[in-house]
Amino acid sequence: MVSLSPTDIRELVLNVQSPIVLKNLKIPWKCFDLSLQDWCSLLENHMNKKHCKINFEVGRRKHTHFPQWERFRDEKELHISEFLEENSDFLSENWACLSYRNIEELPDILRDDIKFTCFGFPEIDDNDTTFWLNTKDCNTSCHYDTYGCNVVVQVFGRKSWLLFPPTSVFDPIRIPYEESSVYCSTNFYSPNDLRQFKEIKDKCHRCVLEPGDILIVPKNWWHYVESLETSLSFNHWIPLESDIESQLDECLVKYIIEKFLVAEDETNIRNFLNPNQLISFLEDAEILQILEKLCDENLHNNEENEIASIKKPKTLRYPYMYLTEAETENIIKNLKCDHYYVKTVLNHEFLELMRNNSLRYDKTLEEKIDKSSEAKLKEILINSICHPNMISNIRKLLLENYKKDNK
Incomplete structure (x- = not known):
């Protein structure tokens, strides 16, 4: 050793x-x-x-x-x-x-x-x-x-x-x-x-x-x-430090998915979420407040902002890939x-x-997990809208418009 x-x-x-x-x-x-x-x-x-x-x-x-x-x-x-x-x-x-x-x-x-x-x-x-x-x-x-x-x-x-x-x-x-x-x-x-x-x-x-x-x-x-x-x-x-943009992306995904699922019953929700995500959905006012603070942090790179993620207060962030x-x-x-x-x-x-x-x-297990055509289409739609490339573009537009609005 x-x-x-x-x-x-x-x-x-x-x-x-x-x-x-x-x-x-x-x-x-x-x-x-x-x-x-x-x-x-x-x-x-x-x-x-x-x-x-x-x-x-x-x-x-x-x-x-x-x-x-x-x-x-x-x-x-x-x-x-x-x-x-x-x-x-x-x-x-x-x-x-x-x-x-x-x-x-x-x-x-x-x-x-x-x-x-x-x-x-x-x-x-x-x-x-x-x-x-x-x-x-x-x-x-x-x-x-x-x-x-x-x-x-x-x-x-x-x-x-x-x-x-x-x-x-x-x-x-x-x-x-x-x-x-x-x-x-x-x-x-x-x-x-x-x-x-x-x-x-x-x-x-x-x-x-x-x-x-x-x-x-x-x-x-x-x-x-x-x-x-x-x-x-x-x-x-x-x-x-590079997590700042990712936190905003994750907040956008959470907002979109919860809007899709808010009217679903518990059984259907379990088909869309991992078990550790089966918690109460955020109210609009709460998630929009988080979005606003994340926009501020992304635009100003303010390391003393108290919110770092949807789940918990901001933690220390380290610089990344700073050596050749x-x-x-x-x-x-x-x-x-x-x-x-x-x-x-x-x-x-x-x-x-x-x-x-x-x-x-x-193969005998396949029939036990069949989904309705409506559920399959909703899953395809969510995956399409929440594709990382799509979310990245939404984040960029959001930050551009937020910056204009706060000049």
Whole structure:
């Protein structure tokens, strides 16, 4: 194990242009001194003391030709011992997870030392860190994050990451809607047709994260993530100055989608939104107030404005891509730890991986997710209007007209 200068890691996180993995770093987190079983036992003891049960999200290991969206998942109460027993009757046909969970859900003993100071970010709010506890086959559908750059720390188990450059030819969609995530319709988990990979088969970068690995995902890189075995990881999206425009884009998308869905019943709304978005819609006055403040911030780049997103108060933002490529490469060249850029997968290797994944496809499940023609058309319409290119143009026009009106 080696120690690196937090400043070097920070500059690497904020300037690297392609995903990179750091290995054998000395990370001062107590979880690395525990076994997975011990870590899980401490979590279960904490839940028992609170008289709470652990409700895991679960999904079928067999699936349809659609990506395995979160709305297809169920919830099931599992004891930690059941969760760890991958060959149990239940987990032989299903996978289970605690995904995208806030670190504040953990007991103090499991979270007090999870700090990103060692990576050069002592100013960030570590309570915004998330954790992911997954069995084999748990997956996150392919998407890119509209905010920040992602720092991922793998603690237990192994995870496969497929990453694609921002310029990759994907079909970006906003249904299912989740603030800060732009999905694509490509199914990497259980594809039934390999032709969907024609445009991206030579663009895929792949790595398998091992315990102790740190993955840096630059802004707007597409990624599909899948657990290869029971695993635990933590991540934090480092807020960037370049996020300001993205926040306005996300506010516009939220406004448009809520207008489309305001008259829908609860069942239909669940078909359009990710489960973590099933909250009360904002009133017009509230969302327009947010839009106004975001317009002010975008136009004046006022770093002391108190609103930074729809969800929460503004956090510190870091400058991004401020070093030249040569300066960044010099930092990488002088790193004292093992490291590697995530390499592009050869075409035949990528297609072989997808062929193996296609064995999960189950045609008999297709009829269970059929939608009405009206719902399908509404989804197409929302995805068309909320396409990132359309929203970008709306934002530019909005800012131009807002500036004229406030001269």
